[in-house]
Amino acid sequence: MKYFSVRKSWILVFAIMTIFTLAACSSDETGGGSGEEPDEITAWAWDPNFNIAALELAKESYEKDIKLKIIENAQDDIVQKLNTGLSSGTMKGMPNIVxxxxxxxxxxxxxxxxxxxxxxxxxxxxxxxxxxxxxxSLDGKQYGLPFDTGVTGLFFRTDYLKEAGYTMEDLSNITWEKYIEIGKDVKAKTGKDMISLDPNDLGLIRVMIQSAGSWYVKEDGTTVHLKDNEALKKAFQNYKAMMEADFVKANSDWSQFIAAFNSGDVATVPSGNWIGPSIEAEASQKGKWAVAQIPRLDMEGAVNASNQGGSSFYVLNIPGKEKAAEFLAETFGSSKQFYQDLVLDVGALGTYKPASEGEAYQAENEYFGGQKLISDFSKWMEEIPSVNYGMHTYAIEDILAAEMQNYLNGKSLEDALADAQAQAEAQLK
Amino acid sequence: MGKAMNNTGSIPYTVKKKRKSGGLKKNYIGWFFILIAVAGICLFYFYPMVQALLLSFQSGMGANLEYVGLDNYIRLFSDPTFIAALTNTMIYLLVQVPVMIVLALFFSVLLNDATLKFRGFFRLAIFLPCVTSLVAYAVIFKYLFGVDGLVNRFLIDLSITSEPLNWLSDPLLAKLTIIIAITWRWTGYNMIFYLSALQNVDKSMYEAAKIDGASALQQFFYITVPMLKPIILFTSIISTIGTLQIFDEIMNITNGGPGNATLSISMYIYNLSFEYTPDFGYAATVSYVIVILVVLLSLIQFKVAGDNK
Amino acid sequence: MRKLQRIATYIFLSIAAIVSIFPFLWMLVSMTNKSVDITQGRLLPGTHLFENLTVLFQQVDMVTALVNSTIIAVITTFLTLLIGSLAGYGFEIYRTPGKDRIFNILLLSMMIPFAAIMIPLYRLFGGISATIPFLGIDTLAAAILPTIITAFFIFFFRQNTKMFARDLVEAGRIDGLSELGIFFRIYLPTMKTSYAAAAIIAFMNSWNNFLWPLVVLQSPEKQTIPLLISKLGAGYTPDFGVIMSAIVIATLPTAIVFFLMQKHFVAGMMGSVKG
Incomplete structure (x- = not known):
């Protein structure tokens, strides 16, 4: 009995597995997105008040007849869906524009x-x-249509800074060392913290090093560049100085970060321009905010302009690509008028240079005390040093975050960065 | 296929047929009962698993994979991130699973008492954490365990500590926070299995024990635990699997930080597949580490429970 | 003494209940507040409930998501229980060494993290799309299929069948019931509490399932509740009032299923059936 059923069961399992494997393999070839031109184009983006709204606007302003289906997904979700689809080679369900x-x-x-x-x-x-x-772009070919800018600014509470004796002048064209000095002073005179930081998030480090034209990798986008990276060293030192200066309100997630400034607990928010709407959400602080240029690293070649975030549109190589590319080109790619509407209706700032001559860019922002915010940001945008982010930003950053903890706990900076370098090189073969 | 089966099975077949034809018929029907399940699992799980196994011998960015033999498996041993993830996950497992199993058993025995008032409410309350969406739950946990959060205020009021604790940014405390979060979320889930199984325990056994003067504790250890053994085995295996694959809590509460202090194996797999430039080959290798660990631990648990006797 | 014990039990359970239920209460309160108040940690009820719900049902397609999630969860629960209990029963009652081995192999399928098999599974469904479009990518069927047949429930039912009195099977055979008849007429009613527990878990798993529906469902008309909630938190300025409202609504069905099912967990029921 025993002998019999063991044999039989194994045969059955094998038979079933064979059949399924065969079925699955044979179907592999029929999969994929080959087919004729679809009459509907799909696009994936993630923020209904921002890039989704921009796509809607583009659709409206597009003169040709197009059936565009705009689908909203969280950014992380898009990354997962895209990776799953592209790596499986199954283009069915993939969007035309992403x-x-x-x-x-x-x-x-x-x-x-x-x-x-x-x-x-x-x-x-x-x-x-x-x-x-x-x-x-890659290998000399332009794949992305550059969309929004993540140009940074130093958002600050004019009332707090004034109380401590500082004006817009004093915050313009400064280094991070100066910023820390001011921060200590503000804390002493007003009792308010200078900044809210998440100790697990090195976003500010990236802002600092890009202002000096540096990144975690060299210009080729692959050579890890942590050890002997002057900009990164300075950024780490600044970060530690801030953490030790007793003016940092720690946060551990996005909502706490937003709460830190909405509640009036911090005096400044150095951030990408997209933080504006979150600041404006607290109506009671109207007129109490202004934006200065972001501080720079104290080194040769560093400028008071940097970038945080920002994204671009890509067209997938599947049927409908010509239609999709044409649509993007005639809206985001070449229409000055479209960008005027974008600024007015959506409040989104693109990276299309000719658009900055338009009238909408001169508008004054009431919430920020009448500052010509869009105009300032687009001016700073052109000064942002160009760096090749390469492929490993997030992988390296996780390694750096661990070393940052060690550095804050007393490890020497040289050792921390050298260890990070070694680990990154081992991991990113 | 039919022919092959006849051939290999022919000799024992005739012998058995004479002696136990009824058993054989039942045996066929037994196959009918499990057929859909076996077929479905082969298609939806084993076929992809075989593909994943093949992947684990490949490496490269995204779609540019090539076979590298055992390189991925060798890489594991010199990958500090993987070792950190493995260590953290084992700590979660060793501390958290026993605590949760005992707690769940305890709750289910208390809540099985027919004379208890508001039984339904208490059960629902303790079950609720595992249906609460992680988005909300993570936000709340971060508030509770923040530096000026409720937990610290409570501890200071009770003079347990004088300084607020850095629950989320101290490597050790962050692990503890994760363990508390997992236990909080999944105890009620395990409780369900015990509650339902307790209904299948013959009540007369307890009555007999009471007459013999057995205390509540003795009843628990000499009747409840042995009777529930199959279910205790079940829950400890699924909890082992669940904890070895733990992802949601870490992703939402600490995101693996500070540094790598709370990173789990599954979170590392996620990072390798989606957060970094994807290397699905190496991610598959790390996944198979989980499979191997679970198989080993399950074998031990089956052995300890003496289930198949 | 006994009374004291009782009071201690109530105090202990009340503390446990408060700790467990606190986040849910916080969500209920948050549902009535503005996003700005929530991020600042307001713990008192506000007046923004109506606005939050309006946004949720008018600007976001909550109704579609509820309908999809319900369809998926109900079908999944029913089929999971049927297939899982048939197999669990089959493996235990008609036990042979061969089946034991297959059972052990099946258990392997729940040991791999889903993320590792997701891409091959997606490719498989890409293949299915080409031949049987109504089971392919971007159909509710595709979201359901891989989740209804799981080693988890086979294992669960098998372990529970171990506690089932085998004499009942023999009694059924003597009464002339078919093997399937025994399953449906004797086993199924006797194991009601196991089915109740399985129903809770299956419903909950399906209702909260995220990763697979995320990759396999593309069109907005097919989205489920967890996908919708993920999307709500996506922007640069998430509205926490709306998110909390969505989460409260999303939590209710599972809570209701649990509450209805747990009534079957009444001590001593088995004794009477067996007698």
Whole structure:
């Protein structure tokens, strides 16, 4: 009995597995997105008040007849869906247009070589802010249509700073060392913290090093550059100085970060321009905010302009790509008028340079005490040093975050960065 | 296929047929009972698992994979991130699973008492954490365990500590926070299995024990635990699997930090597949580490429970 | 003494209940507040409930998501219980060494993290799409199929069957019931509490399932509740009032299923059935 059923059961299992494997293998070839031109184009993006709204606006302003289906997904969800679809080779269900964060773009372009459709024939890359081009192109081909800027500014509470004796002048064109000095003074005179930071998030480090034209990798996008990276050293030192200065309100997630300034607990928010709407959400603080240039690192070549976040549109290499590319080119790619509407209706700031001459860019922002915010940001945007983010930003950052903890706990800076370098090189073969 | 089966089975077949034809018929029907399940699992789990196994011998970015033999498996041993993730996960497992199993058993015995008032409410309350969406739950946990959060205020009021504790940014406390979070969320889930199984325990056994003068504790250890053994085995295995694959809590509460102090194996798999430039080959290798660990631990648990005797 | 013990039990359970239920209460309160108040940690009820619900049902397609999630969860629960209990019963009652071995192999399928098999599974469904479109990518069926047949429930029912009195099977055979008849007429009613527990878990798993529906469902008309909630938190300025409202609504069905099912967990029921 025993002998019999063991044998039989194994045969059955094998038989079933064989059948399924065969079925699955034979179906592999029939999968994929080959087919004729679809009459509907789909686009994936993630923020209903921002990039989704921008796509809606583009759809409205597009003169040709197009059926565009705009689908909202969280950014992390898009990354997962796209990776799953592209790596399985199953293009069914993939969108024609997708928004990808600039710091991730090189990963996608290199990991899926034939999945994206070059846009060189449709747009002129030189029309866009220079710093957007390195992350959105590969091997001399322009794949991304540069969209929003993450140009940074130092958002600050004019009332608190005034109480401590500082004006816009005093915050303009400063270094991070000066910023820390002011921070201590503000804390002493007003009792308010200078900044809210999440100790697990090194976003500010990235802002600092890009202002000096540096990154975690060298210009080739792959050589790890942590050890002997002057900018990174300075950024780490500044970060530690801040943590030790007793003016940091720690947060552990996004909502606490927003709460820190909405509640009036912190005096400044150095951030990408997209934080504006979150600040404006607290109506009672109207007129109490202004934006200065971001501080710079104290070193040769560093400027008071940097970037945090920002994303671009990509066209997938599947049927409908020409339609999709044409649509993008005629709206985001070349229409000055479209960008005026974008600023007025959506409040989104693109990276298309010719648009900054338009009237809408001169508008005064009431919430920020009448400051010409859009105009200032677009001016700073053109100064952002161009760096190649390469493919490993997030992988390296996780390694750096661990070493940052060690550094804050007393490890020497040289050792911390050398260890991070060694670990990154081992991991990113 | 039919022919092959006849051939290999022919000799024992005739022998058995004479002696136990009824048993054989039942045996066929037994196959019918499990057929859909076996077929479905082969298709939806084993077929992808075989593919994943093949992947674990490949490496490269995204779609540019090539076979590298055992390189991925060798890489594991010199990958400090993986070792940190493995260590953390084992700590979660060793501390958290026993605590949770005991707690769940305890709750289910208390809540099985027919004379207890508001039984339904208490059961629902303790079950509720595992249906609460992680988004909300993470936000709340971060508030509770923040530096000026409720937990610290409570501890200071009770003079347990004088300084507020850095629950989320101290490596050791962050692990503890995660363990508390997992236990809080999944105890009620395990309780369900015990509650339902307790209904299948013959009540007359307890009555007999009471007459013999057995205390509540003795009843628990000499009747409840042995009777529930199959279910205790079940829950400890699924909790082992669950904890080895723990992801949601870490992703939402600490995101693996500070540094790598709370990173779990599954979180590392996620990072390798989606957060970093994807290397699905190496991610598959790390996944198979979980499989191997679970198989080993399950074997031990089956052995300890003496289930198959 | 006994009374004291009783009071201690109530105090202990009340503390446990408060600790467990606190986040849910906080969500209920948050549902009535503005996003700005929630991020600042307001713990008192506000007046923003109506606005939050309006946004949820008018600007976001909550109704579609509820309908989809309900369809998926109900079908999944029913099929999971049927297939899982048939197999669990089959493995235990018709036990042979061969089946034991297959059972052990099946257990392997729950040991791999889902993320590791997701891509091959997606490719498989890509293949299915080409031949049987109504089971392919972007169909509710695709979201359901891989989740209804799980080693988890086979294992669960098998372990519970171990506690089932085998004499009942023999009694059924003597009464002339078919093998399937024994399963449906004797086993199923006797194991009611196991089914109740399985129903809670299966419903909850399906209702909260995120990763697989996320990759396999593409169109907005097919989205489920967890996908919708994930999307709500996506923007640069998430509205926590709306998110909390969605989460409260999303929690209710599972809580209701639990409450209805736990009534079957009444001490001593088995004794009477067996007698």
């Amino acid at each position: 928004l990808i964060e600039d710091q991730r773009a090189q990963s996608f372009l290199k990991a899926y070589p034939d999945a994206f459709y070059p846009l060189d024939e449709y747009i002129n890359p030189d029309d866009f802010a220079a710093y957007k081009l390195a992350p959105t």
